[in-house]
Amino acid sequence: MTSESAFIDKLRAFATHPAARGLTDDAATLTHAGRTIVLTHDTIVENVHFLPGDPPEDIGWKLAVANLSDLAAKGAKPIASLMAYSLSGDGDWDARFAAGLGEALTRYGCPLIGGDTVRVPEGSARHFGMTAIGEAEFVPGRDGASPGDDLWVSGTLGDAGAGLAIAKGELEGPKELLQAYRRPVPQLELGQKLAPLVSAMMDVSDGLLIDAGRMAEASNVAIAIESIDVPLSSAFVGVRGDTREASIEAATAGDDYELLFAAPPRSRRQIETVAEGLDAHIQCVGLVEAGKGLSLQEGGRPLPLPETLGWEH
Numbered sequence: 001m002t003s004e005s006a007f008i009d010k011l012r013a014f015a016t017h018p019a020a021r022g023l024t025d026d027a028a029t030l031t032h033a034g035r036t037i038v039l040t041h042d043t044i045v046e047n048v049h050f051l052p053g054d055p056p057e058d059i060g061w062k063l064a065v066a067n068l069s070d071l072a073a074k075g076a077k078p079i080a081s082l083m084a085y086s087l088s089g090d091g092d093w094d095a096r097f098a099a100g101l102g103e104a105l106t107r108y109g110c111p112l113i114g115g116d117t118v119r120v121p122e123g124s125a126r127h128f129g130m131t132a133i134g135e136a137e138f139v140p141g142r143d144g145a146s147p148g149d150d151l152w153v154s155g156t157l158g159d160a161g162a163g164l165a166i167a168k169g170e171l172e173g174p175k176e177l178l179q180a181y182r183r184p185v186p187q188l189e190l191g192q193k194l195a196p197l198v199s200a201m202m203d204v205s206d207g208l209l210i211d212a213g214r215m216a217e218a219s220n221v222a223i224a225i226e227s228i229d230v231p232l233s234s235a236f237v238g239v240r241g242d243t244r245e246a247s248i249e250a251a252t253a254g255d256d257y258e259l260l261f262a263a264p265p266r267s268r269r270q271i272e273t274v275a276e277g278l279d280a281h282i283q284c285v286g287l288v289e290a291g292k293g294l295s296l297q298e299g300g301r302p303l304p305l306p307e308t309l310g311w312e313h
């Protein structure tokens with residue numbers, strides 16, 4: 001079976017336009033008439049990205065946010081979106097999906113301007129796609145992290161992973177966790193304000209460890225993550241504890257839609273001021289170093305990387 005990364009490697013041979021950014025970034029960036037247009041596309045699939053029993057409003061919301069989060073990671077302001085929809089065979093379900101999608105697109109100023117609707121064979125998994133278009137002045141790549149930079153992450157990690165376990169009936173826990181899985185929030189304002197201050201930025205959709213590894217690879221540097229500094233919410237700690245295992249779970253579960261960014265120590269004050277101004281939580285979780293690859297520490301001592309670093313198709 002071809003893995004996601006092996007397939008993208010094959011596409012690279014003909015994705016030679018500079019807008020493609022080598023297919024190593026969260027979004028494409030087209031420069032036209034002096035403007036930088038940021039374009040991204042995400043698909044969500046039943047039983048892969050959402051559960052058949054999830055409320056359809058939340059699935060529509062999440063399709064929008066998966067895309068808006070990639071715009072946030074590039075410091076972009078949304079312009080518009082296009083959607084691919086597979087009719088579910090249930091009119092009420094479709095209407096509820098549309099309501100949740102509309103709510104997110106309205107909230108974040110990303111009007112729908114087109115798309116496509118198809119009927120799929122009965123019994124096939126529901127799947128939906130969206131292209132989001134934005135505009136940015138500064139577009140931080142995944143490839144700009146430099147040795148000596150701090151590595152930061154916004155928000156708390158692992159909440160959505162715990163929420164998914166709750167939705168599956170595997171765990172009992174507070175509704176904030178379920179909410180984190182079903183109604184993630186794209187960090188658009190934070191991304192726009194951080195963009196001029198950071199050397200690299202991306203969103204954490206697949207898990208902190210796997211995504212930090214991607215930043216390290218794109219930037220040709222080493223990244224060391226401190227497990228004790230992985231930000232955990234009190235709701236998460238309430239159900240999973242604050243052990244080493246809990247931090248690793250939070251750093252690999254994915255679905256966080258938070259921002260991961262590298263920045264030189266001289267930008268610390270400005271970064272903290274931006275976050276305070278937006279009432280956003282940010283945490284320094286690691287360091288960028290010369291070398292290659294990802295490593296993990298606990299209180300400064302080396303910790304072996306877990307077998308699975310995050311979500312990979």
Ligand SMILES: Nc1ncnc2c1ncn2[C@@H]1O[C@H](COP(=O)(O)OP(=O)(O)OP(=O)(O)O)[C@@H](O)[C@H]1O
Nearest residue numbers: 008011020022023024025026027042066070205206
């Ligand atoms: N089928 C495809 N055709 C063209 N480019 C692709 C395809 N699949 C992925 N890519 C490109 O590969 C790069 C990495 O994609 P990836 O999906 O890992 O990034 P992402 O969108 O930030 O992640 P996520 O899907 O978790 O939001 C991006 O540049 C993306 O546009």
Ligand SMILES: Cc1ncc(C[n+]2csc(CCOP(=O)(O)O)c2C)c(N)n1
Nearest residue numbers: 047048049050051205206253254255311
């Ligand atoms: C039913 C169900 N099972 C597992 C998960 C976890 N999950 C699926 S895809 C993904 C990464 C982001 O996707 P992509 O990389 O395609 O953007 C994660 C963390 C889920 N959300 N729902």
Ligand SMILES: [Mg+2]
Nearest residue numbers: 026070203205
């Ligand atoms: Mg991304």
